Amino acid sequence: MTTTPAVAWIGLGAIGAPMARALAGAGLPVTTYDLFPAAREAIAEVAATTETAREAARGADVVAVMVATPDQLDAVLFGEEDGIAGELADGTILLIMSTVGPAALDATATRLAGTGVRIVDAPVSGGAARAADGDLLVMVGGAESDVADARPVLDALASNAPVVGPKPGDGQRFKIVNQLLCGVHIAAAGEALALADAMGLDLRQVHEVLGTGAAASFMFGDRGARMVEGAYDDVRSALTIFVKDMGLVAEAAEEVDQQVPLAIAAQQLYQRGSELGWDRRDDSIVHEVLREG
Amino acid sequence: MTTTPAVAWIGLGAIGAPMARALAGAGLPVTTYDLFPAAREAIAEVAATTETAREAARGADVVAVMVATPDQLDAVLFGEEDGIAGELADGTILLIMSTVGPAALDATATRLAGTGVRIVDAPVSGGAARAADGDLLVMVGGAESDVADARPVLDALASNAPVVGPKPGDGQRFKIVNQLLCGVHIAAAGEALALADAMGLDLRQVHEVLGTGAAASFMFGDRGARMVEGAYDDVRSALTIFVKDMGLVAEAAEEVDQQVPLAIAAQQLYQRGSELGWDRRDDSIVHEVLREG
Structure with a gap:
């Protein structure tokens, strides 16, 4: 070549x-x-x-x-x-x-x-x-x-x-692990900020103070900022991608008989967002799924 | 004064x-x-x-x-x-x-x-x-x-x-949000590395490559390194702390009627580790809970 x-x-x-x-x-x-x-x-x-x-x-x-x-x-x-x-x-x-x-x-x-x-x-x-x-x-x-x-x-x-x-397939396996972490971290950010809001805390302060310490993740920093603003139509990555990818995570885990309870919990949240008609909105909208109750 | x-x-x-x-x-x-x-x-x-x-x-x-x-x-x-x-x-x-x-x-x-x-x-x-x-x-x-x-x-x-x-109480509420993120991130690291292992990937490479990008978290970096080494008796933070703290997260969430499905999934893993007799070992041992199947 x-x-x-x-x-x-x-x-x-x-x-x-x-x-x-x-x-x-x-x-x-x-x-x-x-x-x-x-x-x-x-x-x-x-x-x-x-x-x-x-x-x-x-x-x-x-x-x-x-x-x-x-x-x-x-x-x-x-x-x-x-x-x-x-x-x-x-x-x-x-x-x-x-x-x-x-x-x-x-x-x-x-x-x-x-x-x-x-x-x-x-x-x-x-x-x-x-x-x-x-x-x-x-x-x-x-x-x-x-x-x-x-x-x-x-x-x-x-x-x-x-x-x-x-x-071939090993790249996909590696990416599956990446998506498990990303998908769970976005959902965790949504869940943490939903709980903070329900408890009456200042979300901007929560995001700023917790964004640098032991609670930090790339996704808490990046998606968390959009959750605080409610900027779900500034679409960097559409919800539908994690609806698909958490499905791939679940499928790959089942294939090797590995329990992935956090990924499954996150998958259900993305799926629920999809059912709410939010496929084309930013994936940070998973925060609103958690606020729906 | x-x-x-x-x-x-x-x-x-x-x-x-x-x-x-x-x-x-x-x-x-x-x-x-x-x-x-x-x-x-x-x-x-x-x-x-x-x-x-x-x-x-x-x-x-x-x-x-x-x-x-x-x-x-x-x-x-x-x-x-x-x-x-x-x-x-x-x-x-x-x-x-x-x-x-x-x-x-x-x-x-x-x-x-x-x-x-x-x-x-x-x-x-x-x-x-x-x-x-x-x-x-x-x-x-x-x-x-x-x-x-x-x-x-x-x-x-x-x-x-x-x-x-x-x-008083507002500091606790803020800390609860911190612990939700920390506890979920540690469990997610354990889950991601368990799946990587089950799929035959090189855990050191997974930890190194995914530790800097969109999948990164403080806990994936810190606790993930101990999971890769199996260094559960180098106790930086004992499992029992997250058994307690995820219980406090669940209690605080229930008090304000907020769903926290990822925190609940993580809580069950810490609880299971406690039942396995691992209270005094490093909390990164949650990885082994996920490998137990």
Whole structure:
């Protein structure tokens, strides 16, 4: 493989778009596709776009997929109309950057067995702002030589992209642990501030004083600030993502017979927020779920 | 009151002893008492000690109590043999630094009503090492003039001692929120690392990589390191403290009719650890509770 691989990029959502821009900004030849024409138009100034996923994938050295759900990954790869699997030549790197869980990686690997397609599992953490700066954390699972061939893409996107295991699925497993902590910490922040409010404390002072000591978490600092303001329509990360990801946590835990009672309690709160119609609002709105009583 | 109050110090446990030493080191005249003779002997070099709590309290301007539980607070104040309540003159500051919950503060205030004793509610966070350095966080609830008269003591113990409310109990309420976050974060760290282990990931790498990003918490960094090492007999904070404190969280939440599902899930894990006989081991052992299955 050349040292500057031709990249196909599938998925231009809230994180995918800034990632594709960061790749283009780093000088990599990138051809993009998204289901929504508006997303394609928005990036056309800095990267090539195509009308179908198959066109984007055709002839690429690295095909990166950054869609939202396991079902979307399956459709991108194996969809009847526009599935790209048939375009992936022997030796192509399929770089799965979505958070879809280890089961989806296993299923994908099984369906692509014998094709010579090399899967590198590489889910990310860090949000849109860090994505735009090429400053993500990427958790990489894959064979050494496959990861080496994906490295120019990983380096353009991440400030830290450790290999966390030798096989596709290990990146997802690592990301699952990350999401367990993040999802529980956001819910804990919501719960702590709901209790503080119910007890008549000053929420700004609670957030300020407890934000630096033994009670501190990244999420208490970040999401807690939005909870104090009630800024749920300043959407940095939509509630629906944790509805999905805590489901993936629960599924992965069940798979290995591991109890995860805090994650389950948090999952129920996100699920309840979804039932209240808050899927597209900032995930900090889990605080309001707890105040609903 | 003089600007250098005479201090009585009741309770020389894991945090109380270094606090009393910090007070003495700051030049405040302090007379100490603890139920255990060994604890009194250990501090005799730097502070006066007495054979009974009443003797220690007699004539003090500020009587600070740092015992472990609501029952112990009640015994110190109102015990038949050695209760100090009768020694507290009109105008004495009773500085309650234990974490005993708002209900215990209310009960104490009710029993001391009409005596002229001025209660300042001042639970702490930070652990033994910071206690020794006079670097604690103290969460203060009380009337302005009472807090002002306690200030020399607070300043000797704390790098930060904000007034979080105008009445005794407000400090406890603030501390309850702190403990909710701390207790949930420790349990979340235990759960995340248990799942990581069950999925075959490298725990050292999980702890290192996730300790700095969106999944980070003070407790994941601190207690997570001990979970990775299995260092449960290097006791920084005994499990029994969170058995008690998550009980206080649950009680305070019920009092104001606030749901706290994550705190309840965490409480059950600490309780289970207690049933396994681990009360005196480091609280990071909650990780092993989750591995027990």
